[in-house]
Amino acid sequence: PVVASRVGALPELIRDGETGVLVPARDDLALASAIERLLSDEAARQRLGAAARAHAVAHYSVETVAGQTLRLYETMLRPTRLRQRRELRVAMLSNYPTWALEGQAGYHNDPHRHPSPWVPRLARALASTGHVEVHVVTQTDEIDRDRTLTADGVTMHFVRCPRRLRAATLFLPDCARLHRVLRGIRPDLVHAHGTEDAYSLAGLTSGLPCVITMQGMIFRIAERAGNPADLRTWVLTRLERWCLRRARHIIAKSDHVARCIAPIATRATFHRIPNAMNPAFFEAADEPVADRLLFAAMIAPVKGLEHLVAALPRICERRPGARLDIVGVPGRGSEAYLTAIQDQVRRLGLADRVRFLGFMRPEALAREMAQASVVVVPSLEEMFCNVAAEAMSVGRPVVASRVGSLPELVADGERGLLVPPVDPQALADAVLRLLEDDALRARMGAAARAWAQQWEPSVVAQQTLAVYEAILQEVMTLPACDGPRVLDK
DSSP: OEEEESOTTHHHHSOBTTTEEEEOTTOHHHHHHHHHHHHTOHHHHHHHHHHHHHHHHHHHSHHHHHHHHHHHHHHHHHHHHHHHHTOEEEEEESOOOOGGGTTOTTBOOOTTSOOOTHHHHHHHHHHHTTSEEEEEEEEESSBSSOEEEEETTEEEEEEEOOSSSSGGGTTHHHHHHHHHHHHHHOOSEEEEEOSSSSHHHHHHTSSSOEEEEOSOOHHHHHHHHSOTTSHHHHHHHHHHHHHHHHOSEEEESSHHHHHHHTTTOTTOEEEEOOOOOOHHHHHOOOOOOTTEEEEESOBSGGGOHHHHHHHHHHHHHHOTTOEEEEEOOBOTTOHHHHHHHHHHHHHTTOTTTEEEEEOOOHHHHHHHHHTOSEEEEOOSOOSSOHHHHHHHHHTOOEEEESOTTHHHHHTBTTTEEEEOTTOHHHHHHHHHHHHTOHHHHHHHHHHHHHHGGGGOHHHHHHHHHHHHHHHHHHSSSOOOOSSOEEEOO
Protein backbone atom coordinates (compact mmCIF):
# COMPACT_ATOMS: atom_id res chain seq x y z
CA PRO A 1 0.00 0.00 0.00
CA VAL A 2 1.03 3.57 -0.71
CA VAL A 3 0.60 6.70 1.39
CA ALA A 4 0.79 9.73 -0.91
CA SER A 5 -0.03 13.42 -1.21
CA ARG A 6 -3.30 14.35 -2.87
CA VAL A 7 -1.62 16.20 -5.76
CA GLY A 8 -1.21 15.88 -9.52
CA ALA A 9 -1.96 12.45 -10.96
CA LEU A 10 -1.68 10.62 -7.65
CA PRO A 11 -5.46 10.56 -6.99
CA GLU A 12 -5.88 8.86 -10.38
CA LEU A 13 -3.34 6.16 -9.46
CA ILE A 14 -4.30 5.66 -5.82
CA ARG A 15 -7.92 5.26 -4.79
CA ASP A 16 -8.11 6.66 -1.28
CA GLY A 17 -9.18 3.96 1.14
CA GLU A 18 -9.22 1.28 -1.58
CA THR A 19 -5.68 0.88 -2.90
CA GLY A 20 -3.84 3.30 -0.60
CA VAL A 21 -4.19 6.43 1.47
CA LEU A 22 -4.12 10.05 0.30
CA VAL A 23 -3.29 13.00 2.55
CA PRO A 24 -3.07 16.76 1.96
CA ALA A 25 0.26 17.97 0.60
CA ARG A 26 2.65 19.67 3.07
CA ASP A 27 0.70 18.28 6.04
CA ASP A 28 3.32 16.50 8.16
CA LEU A 29 0.83 15.59 10.87
CA ALA A 30 -1.64 13.96 8.43
CA LEU A 31 1.22 12.07 6.74
CA ALA A 32 2.55 10.75 10.04
CA SER A 33 -0.93 9.76 11.16
CA ALA A 34 -1.64 7.82 7.94
CA ILE A 35 1.67 5.97 8.10
CA GLU A 36 1.19 5.14 11.79
CA ARG A 37 -2.35 3.86 11.10
CA LEU A 38 -1.14 1.48 8.41
CA LEU A 39 1.88 0.25 10.39
CA SER A 40 -0.38 -0.64 13.31
CA ASP A 41 -3.10 -2.38 11.23
CA GLU A 42 -1.77 -5.44 9.41
CA ALA A 43 -5.23 -6.41 8.07
CA ALA A 44 -5.67 -2.99 6.46
CA ARG A 45 -2.18 -3.21 4.91
CA GLN A 46 -2.96 -6.60 3.43
CA ARG A 47 -6.37 -5.50 2.12
CA LEU A 48 -5.02 -2.31 0.52
CA GLY A 49 -1.98 -4.09 -0.85
CA ALA A 50 -4.05 -6.85 -2.50
CA ALA A 51 -6.41 -4.30 -4.07
CA ALA A 52 -3.46 -2.22 -5.27
CA ARG A 53 -1.82 -5.24 -6.88
CA ALA A 54 -5.06 -6.23 -8.65
CA HIS A 55 -5.52 -2.67 -9.91
CA ALA A 56 -1.93 -2.54 -11.19
CA VAL A 57 -2.23 -5.87 -13.00
CA ALA A 58 -5.49 -4.75 -14.64
CA HIS A 59 -4.21 -1.33 -15.76
CA TYR A 60 -0.42 -1.25 -15.87
CA SER A 61 0.69 -4.73 -16.97
CA VAL A 62 2.77 -5.07 -20.13
CA GLU A 63 -0.07 -6.91 -21.84
CA THR A 64 -2.63 -4.19 -20.99
CA VAL A 65 -0.45 -1.28 -22.07
CA ALA A 66 0.65 -3.09 -25.23
CA GLY A 67 -3.00 -3.74 -26.11
CA GLN A 68 -3.92 -0.09 -25.61
CA THR A 69 -1.00 1.03 -27.74
CA LEU A 70 -1.91 -1.45 -30.48
CA ARG A 71 -5.47 -0.11 -30.57
CA LEU A 72 -4.06 3.41 -30.95
CA TYR A 73 -1.92 2.25 -33.90
CA GLU A 74 -4.95 0.60 -35.49
CA THR A 75 -7.00 3.77 -35.14
CA MET A 76 -4.26 5.82 -36.80
CA LEU A 77 -3.86 3.33 -39.63
CA ARG A 78 -7.60 2.89 -40.17
CA PRO A 79 -7.77 5.16 -43.29
CA THR A 80 -5.08 3.02 -44.98
CA ARG A 81 -6.99 -0.17 -44.20
CA LEU A 82 -10.18 1.46 -45.47
CA ARG A 83 -8.62 2.22 -48.83
CA GLN A 84 -7.51 -1.38 -49.07
CA ARG A 85 -10.88 -2.77 -47.94
CA ARG A 86 -12.96 -0.22 -49.87
CA GLU A 87 -15.71 -0.50 -47.29
CA LEU A 88 -16.49 1.78 -44.40
CA ARG A 89 -17.79 0.47 -41.09
CA VAL A 90 -20.01 3.12 -39.51
CA ALA A 91 -21.81 2.98 -36.17
CA MET A 92 -24.81 5.29 -35.91
CA LEU A 93 -25.84 6.19 -32.37
CA SER A 94 -29.44 7.36 -32.39
CA ASN A 95 -33.03 6.88 -31.43
CA TYR A 96 -34.33 4.29 -33.88
CA PRO A 97 -37.66 2.53 -34.53
CA THR A 98 -37.96 -0.75 -32.66
CA TRP A 99 -40.66 -2.10 -34.96
CA ALA A 100 -38.34 -4.83 -36.27
CA LEU A 101 -38.68 -6.50 -32.84
CA GLU A 102 -42.46 -6.94 -33.12
CA GLY A 103 -43.56 -10.45 -32.25
CA GLN A 104 -40.53 -11.18 -30.08
CA ALA A 105 -41.08 -12.16 -26.46
CA GLY A 106 -39.98 -9.50 -23.97
CA TYR A 107 -40.68 -6.58 -26.35
CA HIS A 108 -43.41 -3.97 -25.85
CA ASN A 109 -43.82 -1.07 -28.25
CA ASP A 110 -44.10 2.44 -26.82
CA PRO A 111 -45.39 4.92 -29.46
CA HIS A 112 -44.41 7.83 -27.18
CA ARG A 113 -40.71 7.10 -27.77
CA HIS A 114 -39.47 9.23 -30.67
CA PRO A 115 -38.41 6.91 -33.53
CA SER A 116 -36.34 9.49 -35.50
CA PRO A 117 -37.68 8.07 -38.81
CA TRP A 118 -35.12 9.91 -40.95
CA VAL A 119 -32.28 7.85 -39.42
CA PRO A 120 -33.42 4.44 -40.77
CA ARG A 121 -33.91 6.00 -44.20
CA LEU A 122 -30.32 7.24 -44.18
CA ALA A 123 -29.00 3.97 -42.75
CA ARG A 124 -30.67 1.88 -45.46
CA ALA A 125 -29.59 4.28 -48.21
CA LEU A 126 -25.96 4.15 -47.02
CA ALA A 127 -26.04 0.36 -46.87
CA SER A 128 -27.44 0.20 -50.41
CA THR A 129 -24.39 2.04 -51.79
CA GLY A 130 -22.32 -1.10 -51.24
CA HIS A 131 -19.52 0.97 -49.70
CA VAL A 132 -20.70 1.13 -46.09
CA GLU A 133 -21.24 -1.52 -43.43
CA VAL A 134 -23.90 0.15 -41.31
CA HIS A 135 -24.51 -0.56 -37.63
CA VAL A 136 -27.16 1.32 -35.64
CA VAL A 137 -26.96 1.39 -31.85
CA THR A 138 -30.04 2.57 -29.99
CA GLN A 139 -31.10 2.53 -26.35
CA THR A 140 -34.64 1.64 -25.34
CA ASP A 141 -36.67 0.56 -22.33
CA GLU A 142 -39.03 -1.44 -24.57
CA ILE A 143 -36.98 -4.66 -24.25
CA ASP A 144 -36.07 -7.02 -21.44
CA ARG A 145 -32.51 -7.66 -22.71
CA ASP A 146 -30.09 -6.46 -25.39
CA ARG A 147 -30.88 -7.68 -28.90
CA THR A 148 -29.16 -7.59 -32.30
CA LEU A 149 -30.69 -8.27 -35.71
CA THR A 150 -30.05 -7.39 -39.34
CA ALA A 151 -32.58 -6.16 -41.90
CA ASP A 152 -32.27 -4.22 -45.18
CA GLY A 153 -28.47 -4.40 -44.94
CA VAL A 154 -28.40 -2.63 -41.55
CA THR A 155 -27.30 -4.33 -38.31
CA MET A 156 -29.38 -2.98 -35.43
CA HIS A 157 -28.14 -3.18 -31.84
CA PHE A 158 -30.97 -2.57 -29.36
CA VAL A 159 -29.51 -1.81 -25.92
CA ARG A 160 -31.70 -2.02 -22.85
CA CYS A 161 -31.69 1.10 -20.66
CA PRO A 162 -33.79 2.48 -17.79
CA ARG A 163 -36.56 4.94 -18.58
CA ARG A 164 -35.91 7.47 -15.85
CA LEU A 165 -33.07 9.30 -14.05
CA ARG A 166 -30.67 9.01 -16.97
CA ALA A 167 -29.95 12.73 -17.33
CA ALA A 168 -29.52 12.91 -13.55
CA THR A 169 -26.47 10.63 -13.90
CA LEU A 170 -25.08 12.90 -16.68
CA PHE A 171 -25.64 9.92 -19.01
CA LEU A 172 -22.47 8.28 -17.68
CA PRO A 173 -24.02 4.78 -17.42
CA ASP A 174 -25.50 5.31 -20.90
CA CYS A 175 -22.07 6.14 -22.29
CA ALA A 176 -20.62 3.02 -20.67
CA ARG A 177 -23.29 0.85 -22.32
CA LEU A 178 -22.82 2.49 -25.73
CA HIS A 179 -19.01 2.29 -25.52
CA ARG A 180 -19.28 -1.43 -24.74
CA VAL A 181 -21.28 -2.01 -27.93
CA LEU A 182 -18.89 0.16 -29.96
CA ARG A 183 -15.94 -1.93 -28.78
CA GLY A 184 -17.68 -4.98 -30.18
CA ILE A 185 -18.46 -3.30 -33.52
CA ARG A 186 -15.02 -1.66 -33.92
CA PRO A 187 -16.30 0.98 -36.36
CA ASP A 188 -14.12 3.26 -38.45
CA LEU A 189 -16.36 6.21 -37.60
CA VAL A 190 -19.21 7.09 -35.24
CA HIS A 191 -22.19 9.11 -36.47
CA ALA A 192 -24.17 10.35 -33.45
CA HIS A 193 -27.63 11.85 -33.91
CA GLY A 194 -28.97 14.44 -31.49
CA THR A 195 -27.77 16.19 -28.35
CA GLU A 196 -30.99 15.61 -26.41
CA ASP A 197 -29.91 12.11 -25.34
CA ALA A 198 -26.63 10.33 -24.60
CA TYR A 199 -25.68 9.62 -28.21
CA SER A 200 -23.50 12.63 -29.05
CA LEU A 201 -21.85 12.51 -25.63
CA ALA A 202 -21.03 8.82 -26.12
CA GLY A 203 -19.74 9.38 -29.65
CA LEU A 204 -17.47 12.26 -28.69
CA THR A 205 -16.03 10.32 -25.73
CA SER A 206 -15.56 7.04 -27.64
CA GLY A 207 -12.04 7.85 -28.84
CA LEU A 208 -13.18 7.26 -32.44
CA PRO A 209 -13.59 9.73 -35.32
CA CYS A 210 -17.05 11.21 -34.79
CA VAL A 211 -19.57 13.42 -36.55
CA ILE A 212 -22.76 14.57 -34.85
CA THR A 213 -26.04 15.51 -36.50
CA MET A 214 -28.11 18.15 -34.72
CA GLN A 215 -31.72 16.98 -34.32
CA GLY A 216 -32.89 19.60 -31.87
CA MET A 217 -31.24 22.51 -30.13
CA ILE A 218 -32.27 22.09 -26.51
CA PHE A 219 -31.16 25.57 -25.51
CA ARG A 220 -33.35 27.11 -28.25
CA ILE A 221 -36.38 24.94 -27.48
CA ALA A 222 -36.07 25.78 -23.78
CA GLU A 223 -36.09 29.49 -24.63
CA ARG A 224 -39.09 29.26 -26.97
CA ALA A 225 -41.39 26.66 -25.44
CA GLY A 226 -39.81 25.13 -22.37
CA ASN A 227 -38.75 26.01 -18.88
CA PRO A 228 -35.02 26.87 -18.82
CA ALA A 229 -35.07 26.73 -15.01
CA ASP A 230 -36.25 23.11 -14.98
CA LEU A 231 -33.46 20.95 -13.52
CA ARG A 232 -33.51 18.36 -16.30
CA THR A 233 -33.46 21.07 -18.98
CA TRP A 234 -30.62 22.80 -17.16
CA VAL A 235 -28.57 19.58 -17.18
CA LEU A 236 -29.36 18.80 -20.83
CA THR A 237 -28.47 22.28 -22.08
CA ARG A 238 -25.09 22.13 -20.35
CA LEU A 239 -24.34 18.67 -21.71
CA GLU A 240 -25.39 19.92 -25.16
CA ARG A 241 -22.99 22.88 -24.92
CA TRP A 242 -20.21 20.54 -23.76
CA CYS A 243 -20.74 18.37 -26.85
CA LEU A 244 -20.91 21.33 -29.22
CA ARG A 245 -17.68 22.81 -27.88
CA ARG A 246 -15.81 19.55 -28.45
CA ALA A 247 -17.28 18.46 -31.77
CA ARG A 248 -14.97 18.69 -34.78
CA HIS A 249 -17.63 17.87 -37.38
CA ILE A 250 -21.33 18.76 -37.20
CA ILE A 251 -24.03 18.02 -39.76
CA ALA A 252 -26.50 20.92 -39.69
CA LYS A 253 -29.79 20.31 -41.45
CA SER A 254 -30.34 24.00 -42.19
CA ASP A 255 -28.58 27.37 -42.27
CA HIS A 256 -30.61 28.27 -39.19
CA VAL A 257 -29.01 25.49 -37.16
CA ALA A 258 -25.51 26.43 -38.31
CA ARG A 259 -26.05 30.08 -37.37
CA CYS A 260 -27.41 29.25 -33.92
CA ILE A 261 -24.68 26.86 -32.83
CA ALA A 262 -21.67 28.48 -34.52
CA PRO A 263 -20.91 30.73 -31.50
CA ILE A 264 -20.74 27.60 -29.30
CA ALA A 265 -19.18 25.06 -31.67
CA THR A 266 -16.09 27.14 -32.38
CA ARG A 267 -13.90 24.13 -33.28
CA ALA A 268 -16.34 22.55 -35.70
CA THR A 269 -16.60 22.25 -39.42
CA PHE A 270 -20.26 22.42 -40.45
CA HIS A 271 -21.71 20.23 -43.20
CA ARG A 272 -25.18 21.16 -44.44
CA ILE A 273 -27.12 17.99 -45.18
CA PRO A 274 -30.93 17.67 -44.87
CA ASN A 275 -32.96 14.72 -43.64
CA ALA A 276 -33.69 11.89 -46.05
CA MET A 277 -37.38 11.47 -46.86
CA ASN A 278 -39.13 8.11 -46.93
CA PRO A 279 -39.80 7.02 -50.54
CA ALA A 280 -43.44 6.50 -49.53
CA PHE A 281 -43.92 10.28 -49.53
CA PHE A 282 -42.65 10.63 -53.09
CA GLU A 283 -44.87 7.73 -54.20
CA ALA A 284 -48.14 8.79 -52.50
CA ALA A 285 -50.79 9.37 -55.17
CA ASP A 286 -54.09 9.85 -53.30
CA GLU A 287 -56.25 12.82 -54.28
CA PRO A 288 -56.72 15.63 -51.72
CA VAL A 289 -60.02 15.84 -49.86
CA ALA A 290 -61.62 19.29 -50.02
CA ASP A 291 -61.05 21.52 -46.97
CA ARG A 292 -59.13 18.83 -45.08
CA LEU A 293 -56.31 20.18 -42.89
CA LEU A 294 -53.56 18.01 -41.44
CA PHE A 295 -51.27 18.51 -38.44
CA ALA A 296 -48.62 15.83 -37.82
CA ALA A 297 -45.93 15.86 -35.13
CA MET A 298 -44.93 14.62 -31.72
CA ILE A 299 -47.49 16.53 -29.68
CA ALA A 300 -45.54 18.92 -27.46
CA PRO A 301 -45.73 22.66 -26.63
CA VAL A 302 -42.96 23.56 -29.10
CA LYS A 303 -45.21 22.40 -31.98
CA GLY A 304 -47.77 25.14 -31.29
CA LEU A 305 -50.88 23.00 -31.85
CA GLU A 306 -53.04 25.16 -29.54
CA HIS A 307 -52.67 28.08 -31.97
CA LEU A 308 -53.99 25.98 -34.87
CA VAL A 309 -56.96 24.85 -32.78
CA ALA A 310 -57.59 28.51 -31.85
CA ALA A 311 -57.58 29.41 -35.57
CA LEU A 312 -60.05 26.70 -36.54
CA PRO A 313 -63.32 28.53 -35.61
CA ARG A 314 -62.42 31.39 -37.98
CA ILE A 315 -61.60 28.89 -40.73
CA CYS A 316 -64.85 26.96 -40.22
CA GLU A 317 -66.87 30.18 -40.29
CA ARG A 318 -65.91 30.71 -43.94
CA ARG A 319 -65.38 27.05 -44.87
CA PRO A 320 -68.12 25.08 -43.10
CA GLY A 321 -66.74 21.81 -44.41
CA ALA A 322 -63.28 22.32 -42.95
CA ARG A 323 -61.88 19.48 -40.85
CA LEU A 324 -58.62 19.07 -38.93
CA ASP A 325 -56.91 15.71 -38.53
CA ILE A 326 -54.16 15.48 -35.91
CA VAL A 327 -51.58 12.73 -36.34
CA GLY A 328 -49.23 12.06 -33.46
CA VAL A 329 -48.95 11.20 -29.79
CA PRO A 330 -47.44 13.22 -26.97
CA GLY A 331 -43.74 12.82 -26.44
CA ARG A 332 -42.66 11.49 -23.07
CA GLY A 333 -43.44 14.15 -20.51
CA SER A 334 -45.98 15.98 -22.73
CA GLU A 335 -49.11 13.98 -21.84
CA ALA A 336 -50.64 16.94 -19.98
CA TYR A 337 -50.25 19.09 -23.09
CA LEU A 338 -52.36 16.68 -25.15
CA THR A 339 -55.04 16.74 -22.46
CA ALA A 340 -55.04 20.55 -22.61
CA ILE A 341 -55.48 20.45 -26.40
CA GLN A 342 -58.41 18.03 -26.11
CA ASP A 343 -60.01 20.31 -23.52
CA GLN A 344 -59.51 23.29 -25.85
CA VAL A 345 -61.22 21.44 -28.71
CA ARG A 346 -64.27 20.68 -26.52
CA ARG A 347 -64.37 24.19 -25.10
CA LEU A 348 -64.47 25.72 -28.61
CA GLY A 349 -67.20 23.32 -29.74
CA LEU A 350 -64.95 21.67 -32.34
CA ALA A 351 -65.33 18.05 -31.30
CA ASP A 352 -67.09 17.15 -34.58
CA ARG A 353 -64.43 18.91 -36.68
CA VAL A 354 -61.22 17.58 -35.13
CA ARG A 355 -59.99 13.98 -35.19
CA PHE A 356 -57.08 12.66 -33.13
CA LEU A 357 -55.65 9.85 -35.25
CA GLY A 358 -52.78 8.86 -32.94
CA PHE A 359 -49.42 7.47 -34.02
CA MET A 360 -48.84 6.48 -37.66
CA ARG A 361 -45.92 4.87 -39.41
CA PRO A 362 -44.49 6.67 -42.45
CA GLU A 363 -46.43 4.72 -45.09
CA ALA A 364 -49.77 5.49 -43.43
CA LEU A 365 -48.80 9.12 -42.79
CA ALA A 366 -47.89 9.55 -46.47
CA ARG A 367 -51.44 8.51 -47.45
CA GLU A 368 -52.96 10.91 -44.92
CA MET A 369 -50.83 13.78 -46.24
CA ALA A 370 -51.78 13.02 -49.84
CA GLN A 371 -55.46 13.28 -48.85
CA ALA A 372 -54.98 16.70 -47.19
CA SER A 373 -55.65 19.99 -48.90
CA VAL A 374 -53.17 21.87 -46.69
CA VAL A 375 -50.61 20.74 -44.11
CA VAL A 376 -50.23 23.18 -41.20
CA VAL A 377 -47.03 23.60 -39.15
CA PRO A 378 -47.64 26.18 -36.37
CA SER A 379 -44.36 25.45 -34.56
CA LEU A 380 -42.54 27.81 -32.21
CA GLU A 381 -39.09 26.47 -33.24
CA GLU A 382 -37.83 24.03 -35.88
CA MET A 383 -34.38 22.71 -36.76
CA PHE A 384 -35.46 21.19 -40.08
CA CYS A 385 -39.13 20.19 -39.75
CA ASN A 386 -39.51 16.72 -41.15
CA VAL A 387 -43.29 17.11 -41.43
CA ALA A 388 -43.03 20.16 -43.71
CA ALA A 389 -40.50 18.32 -45.89
CA GLU A 390 -42.74 15.23 -46.04
CA ALA A 391 -45.75 17.34 -47.06
CA MET A 392 -43.68 18.99 -49.79
CA SER A 393 -42.49 15.56 -50.99
CA VAL A 394 -46.15 14.53 -51.36
CA GLY A 395 -46.85 17.76 -53.24
CA ARG A 396 -49.00 19.55 -50.69
CA PRO A 397 -48.60 23.24 -49.84
CA VAL A 398 -47.64 24.09 -46.26
CA VAL A 399 -48.79 26.91 -44.00
CA ALA A 400 -46.06 27.35 -41.38
CA SER A 401 -44.74 29.71 -38.74
CA ARG A 402 -41.93 32.01 -39.77
CA VAL A 403 -39.48 30.48 -37.27
CA GLY A 404 -36.28 28.44 -37.30
CA SER A 405 -35.55 26.65 -40.57
CA LEU A 406 -39.11 26.86 -41.93
CA PRO A 407 -38.45 29.91 -44.15
CA GLU A 408 -35.64 27.93 -45.83
CA LEU A 409 -37.97 25.04 -46.61
CA VAL A 410 -41.27 26.70 -47.38
CA ALA A 411 -40.23 29.90 -49.26
CA ASP A 412 -43.20 32.19 -48.63
CA GLY A 413 -45.44 32.52 -51.67
CA GLU A 414 -43.61 29.84 -53.66
CA ARG A 415 -43.95 26.48 -51.88
CA GLY A 416 -46.37 27.55 -49.17
CA LEU A 417 -47.24 30.44 -46.90
CA LEU A 418 -45.49 31.73 -43.77
CA VAL A 419 -47.17 33.50 -40.85
CA PRO A 420 -45.93 35.00 -37.57
CA PRO A 421 -45.75 32.44 -34.76
CA VAL A 422 -48.39 32.44 -32.01
CA ASP A 423 -50.87 34.30 -34.26
CA PRO A 424 -54.09 32.26 -34.77
CA GLN A 425 -55.72 34.98 -36.91
CA ALA A 426 -52.80 35.14 -39.36
CA LEU A 427 -52.72 31.33 -39.41
CA ALA A 428 -56.44 31.18 -40.24
CA ASP A 429 -56.13 33.80 -42.99
CA ALA A 430 -53.26 31.92 -44.68
CA VAL A 431 -55.12 28.60 -44.53
CA LEU A 432 -58.25 30.22 -45.97
CA ARG A 433 -56.26 31.80 -48.77
CA LEU A 434 -55.12 28.35 -49.90
CA LEU A 435 -58.45 26.60 -49.37
CA GLU A 436 -60.24 29.23 -51.48
CA ASP A 437 -57.78 29.17 -54.40
CA ASP A 438 -57.45 25.77 -56.11
CA ALA A 439 -54.97 27.07 -58.69
CA LEU A 440 -52.70 28.55 -56.01
CA ARG A 441 -52.74 25.28 -54.07
CA ALA A 442 -51.87 23.28 -57.16
CA ARG A 443 -49.05 25.64 -58.17
CA MET A 444 -47.46 25.70 -54.73
CA GLY A 445 -47.84 21.93 -54.33
CA ALA A 446 -46.07 21.28 -57.63
CA ALA A 447 -43.24 23.66 -56.72
CA ALA A 448 -42.89 22.01 -53.32
CA ARG A 449 -42.68 18.53 -54.86
CA ALA A 450 -39.99 19.61 -57.31
CA TRP A 451 -37.96 21.22 -54.51
CA ALA A 452 -38.24 18.08 -52.38
CA GLN A 453 -36.22 15.92 -54.79
CA GLN A 454 -33.06 17.00 -52.93
CA TRP A 455 -34.27 14.96 -49.93
CA GLU A 456 -34.38 11.67 -51.83
CA PRO A 457 -32.50 9.10 -49.68
CA SER A 458 -29.83 8.19 -52.24
CA VAL A 459 -28.91 11.88 -52.66
CA VAL A 460 -28.60 12.43 -48.91
CA ALA A 461 -26.61 9.20 -48.53
CA GLN A 462 -24.00 10.32 -51.06
CA GLN A 463 -23.63 13.68 -49.30
CA THR A 464 -23.21 11.92 -45.95
CA LEU A 465 -20.70 9.43 -47.36
CA ALA A 466 -18.60 12.34 -48.65
CA VAL A 467 -18.50 13.76 -45.10
CA TYR A 468 -17.38 10.39 -43.69
CA GLU A 469 -14.54 10.18 -46.19
CA ALA A 470 -13.43 13.76 -45.47
CA ILE A 471 -13.35 13.07 -41.72
CA LEU A 472 -11.27 9.92 -42.09
CA GLN A 473 -8.78 11.75 -44.28
CA GLU A 474 -8.22 14.10 -41.33
CA VAL A 475 -7.62 11.37 -38.76
CA MET A 476 -3.84 11.35 -39.07
CA THR A 477 -3.30 15.10 -39.55
CA LEU A 478 -6.20 16.86 -37.84
CA PRO A 479 -5.69 20.61 -38.37
CA ALA A 480 -6.32 23.26 -35.76
CA CYS A 481 -9.40 25.38 -36.37
CA ASP A 482 -9.61 29.01 -35.29
CA GLY A 483 -13.35 29.14 -35.86
CA PRO A 484 -16.26 27.37 -37.53
CA ARG A 485 -15.74 26.50 -41.16
CA VAL A 486 -18.80 26.00 -43.34
CA LEU A 487 -18.75 23.51 -46.20
CA ASP A 488 -21.44 23.21 -48.82
CA LYS A 489 -23.03 19.86 -49.56
